[in-house]
Amino acid sequence: MAGDEEPLFSQRPSSEHTNDRDLAEEDALLTGERTGRSAGVRGWKFWREVGLFAWAVIATAAVIVLGVVYQRHQQSDSPQTTFTGKRNLIFMVSDGMGPTSLTLTREYLQNQNNLPWGAQLEIDKHLIGQSRTRSTSSLVTDSAAGATAFSCGIKSYNGAISVLPDHSPCGSVMEAAKKAGYTTGLVVTTRITDATPAVFASHVNMRDEEDLIATQMVGEHPLGHVVDLMLGGGRAHFLPNTVQGSARADDRDITELAKSKGYTYISTREEFDALDHGASLNLPFLGLFADTDIPYEVDRRTQNATYPALHEMATTALRALSAATAHSDHGFFIMIEGSRIDHAGHANDPVAQVHEVLAYDAAISAVLDFIHTESTPTLMLSTSDHETGGLATARQLHPSYPDYAWFPGVLANASKSAERLGQEYHAQLSDTNNNNNDTLKTWLTHALEQDLGIHDHTPTELTTLLTSPATAPYTFADMVSRRAQTGWSTHGHSGADVNIYASDPRAAAPLVGNHENSEVGQFLADFLDVDLAEVTEELREKAVLYTLGWMGRVPGVGERLDGQDHVDHYLGDFRRRGRRCVGGVGG
Ligand SMILES: *[C@@H]1O[C@H](CO)[C@@H](O)[C@H](O)[C@H]1NC(C)=O
Ligand SMILES: *[C@@H]1O[C@H](CO)[C@@H](O)[C@H](O)[C@H]1NC(C)=O
Ligand SMILES: *[C@@H]1O[C@H](CO)[C@@H](O)[C@H](O)[C@H]1NC(C)=O
Numbered sequence: 001m002a003g004d005e006e007p008l009f010s011q012r013p014s015s016e017h018t019n020d021r022d023l024a025e026e027d028a029l030l031t032g033e034r035t036g037r038s039a040g041v042r043g044w045k046f047w048r049e050v051g052l053f054a055w056a057v058i059a060t061a062a063v064i065v066l067g068v069v070y071q072r073h074q075q076s077d078s079p080q081t082t083f084t085g086k087r088n089l090i091f092m093v094s095d096g097m098g099p100t101s102l103t104l105t106r107e108y109l110q111n112q113n114n115l116p117w118g119a120q121l122e123i124d125k126h127l128i129g130q131s132r133t134r135s136t137s138s139l140v141t142d143s144a145a146g147a148t149a150f151s152c153g154i155k156s157y158n159g160a161i162s163v164l165p166d167h168s169p170c171g172s173v174m175e176a177a178k179k180a181g182y183t184t185g186l187v188v189t190t191r192i193t194d195a196t197p198a199v200f201a202s203h204v205n206m207r208d209e210e211d212l213i214a215t216q217m218v219g220e221h222p223l224g225h226v227v228d229l230m231l232g233g234g235r236a237h238f239l240p241n242t243v244q245g246s247a248r249a250d251d252r253d254i255t256e257l258a259k260s261k262g263y264t265y266i267s268t269r270e271e272f273d274a275l276d277h278g279a280s281l282n283l284p285f286l287g288l289f290a291d292t293d294i295p296y297e298v299d300r301r302t303q304n305a306t307y308p309a310l311h312e313m314a315t316t317a318l319r320a321l322s323a324a325t326a327h328s329d330h331g332f333f334i335m336i337e338g339s340r341i342d343h344a345g346h347a348n349d350p351v352a353q354v355h356e357v358l359a360y361d362a363a364i365s366a367v368l369d370f371i372h373t374e375s376t377p378t379l380m381l382s383t384s385d386h387e388t389g390g391l392a393t394a395r396q397l398h399p400s401y402p403d404y405a406w407f408p409g410v411l412a413n414a415s416k417s418a419e420r421l422g423q424e425y426h427a428q429l430s431d432t433n434n435n436n437n438d439t440l441k442t443w444l445t446h447a448l449e450q451d452l453g454i455h456d457h458t459p460t461e462l463t464t465l466l467t468s469p470a471t472a473p474y475t476f477a478d479m480v481s482r483r484a485q486t487g488w489s490t491h492g493h494s495g496a497d498v499n500i501y502a503s504d505p506r507a508a509a510p511l512v513g514n515h516e517n518s519e520v521g522q523f524l525a526d527f528l529d530v531d532l533a534e535v536t537e538e539l540r541e542k543a544v545l546y547t548l549g550w551m552g553r554v555p556g557v558g559e560r561l562d563g564q565d566h567v568d569h570y571l572g573d574f575r576r577r578g579r580r581c582v583g584g585v586g587g
């Protein structure tokens, strides 16, 4: 620590008698050389100087010893503080998690465990700064532009997957890392073809080109395969459209393509467990455990035999990457995403959100545990691409002035996400023997009490659920939100600044304070000591020889998922309820 070393340099005695002669003497004492002064006639002044100097030497030595002891002590908390040679980088993204998501989850945790108000989440202990998230096309970014700022270190338009506003591809930090000799990984709980993971290993003009993203991610890419290890959901864009669960437009089997390029492919919890926490995982590797998203943690908990948890995938990946790079000059670079905090925000579901943030915090703890045991210096950096939902831990329910309160206990009484309860309600609605109003009312009453902990539902709420089943998930989430007094300002994203966290604030010093999201991307490249401009150039050269249209359709103006016209113009939108930008939902 620079601050702790300072006293070493301010300990030189500053005597009012100091002059050239005294300095010569001091040097003589240090070097053992004799000065030109005759020995023998030494007054009290000389001995006083010697005494002062000896005292200074002892004091300096004491400070050095204390400094070393202190440093040792510090190092036992965070073992790696130097990143000059081989290094690993673990970049964590909490999609859609704003500062209030942390307040919500921290207070929920305290409430549930009877903890004092000083009790923190693990992630709270590592806060270093904030990121400003706007894109080139809007003050409110989407995940694609937000993640492109991380991957390329440059802002782009909403919808862009590592593509610049002029529709040219920008080289990503993962591509640069792979080229430099790092081993690479992606771990998510959503589709691996969703925007945040996609930007690291693919380039398309519009984020919804997930068929193309899947093929690029397994190596049909100008630079060949960029990701060595992928774990998450999203089989839908890898399976041919002849197979159930596929969302591909064509009949290509991208899992077979992956295997032909050397990947091992797995798709079940049993196969995941057989990896023995990463010890039996050989790269390159593709593990997809759901057709689309892995269920919200609040629902996954009861399906643990089918879906692995985020922290389990994270530790498995870290151990595998650590083993794979044990004898390499370069370490690894991995992006781990708490993907569905964002989805819970879109759904305005505080129950789903609290459990997603707790799962992310568990992943942070698992990553920090890994860093303590890893011999290669490893930095963990965590941030969000944006806030989702405009969450508030307070809500005014009536025209009268509100109480200052919100109620975490209400969230604890719910045991399912609104999304899951909505799916069960739809199953009930399609059961033609049991979908008359009376049985539906009985079913809903039981579900509200049993699964959401709501015993005081009103006739109006029941009527809304019966008459508008399509929006039932929103109604369920709203019923919980009102009772907990949690507020939401949108089903989309907001422009709030988001937090930055690091396992070592000294190593992440350039991100201390308030920064643009593109600076996060630049930091990733600088930390890994890789050159983004160089990989961009190589990508563009090789892309010339590549399949025409490899980055997908170039969207027309007004279709670019960015609504160019709302950068800073208000067009009376509040009266036009139907008017909205395309592609706002989904991250
Ligand atoms: C989930 O299953 C894994 C093994 O498949 C097990 O190690 C873990 O303890 C289980 N978690 C819970 C919460 O039961
Ligand atoms: C939670 O449920 C229990 C049991 O039904 C009930 O007694 C309690 O009041 C509920 N708490 C909240 C905050 O709703
Ligand atoms: C079922 O209840 C809803 C809401 O109360 C009502 O609008 C609808 O007409 C009812 N349907 C039947 C068949 O009674």
Ligand SMILES: [Zn+2]
Binding pocket: 095, 096, 142, 143, 144, 146, 342, 385, 386, 587
């Ligand atoms: Zn996002």
